[in-house]
Amino acid sequence: MKTTLILGATPNPSRFAYLAAERLANRGHEIIPVGIKKGRIKGREILNGKPDVPEIDTVTLYIGPQHQPEYYDWLLRVAPRRIIFNPGTENAELVRLAREAGIEVVYGCTLVMLAGDSY
Template sequence: MKTTLILGATTNPSRYAYLAAERLTAGGHQIIPVGIKHGNVLGYEILHGKPDVPEVDTVTLYVGPRHQPEYYDWLLRVAPQRIIFNPGTENAELMRLAHDQGIEVVRGCTLVMLASGSY
């Protein structure tokens, strides 16, 4: 399976980012959790800031638009195949920047995509 970077990762099991990590790993996907929280998500350490990461297929966003600008350059350097803008994370500016770099832009819900087999 391909690697998914979860931007906005958390240790809180009631948050959608945590549920996505849970369902991704249950489906055999490798995850890279990145966020401001300290701790582990399902055995994966939450990385902070803008870490160097191995090849990433998908970024799934759980950071709202107002906190995304600080990650623009880093996300474009990570150069995923696609970025999933989960509900509440839609951001026309980042969508345009990603599209201009040849990154697929998906408005959707990672949890629904996983449940429906369209991930």
């Protein structure tokens, strides 16, 4: 399976980012959780800041538009195949930057996509 970076990862099991990480891992997807919280999800350490990461297929966003600008340059360097804008993360500026860089933009819910086998 291809690697998914979860931006906004948290060790809090009541949060959607945690549930997405858990379900992705349970389905055999390699996950890289990145967030401001410390902790682990499915045996993976939550990375802080803007870490060096291997090739990424998908970034699934769980941070609001107000917190995204600090990650723009890093996300474009990571150069995923696609970015999933989960509900509440929609951001026209990042969408524009991603499309200009040749990154596919998906407006959707990672959890719903996984449940419907459309991930």
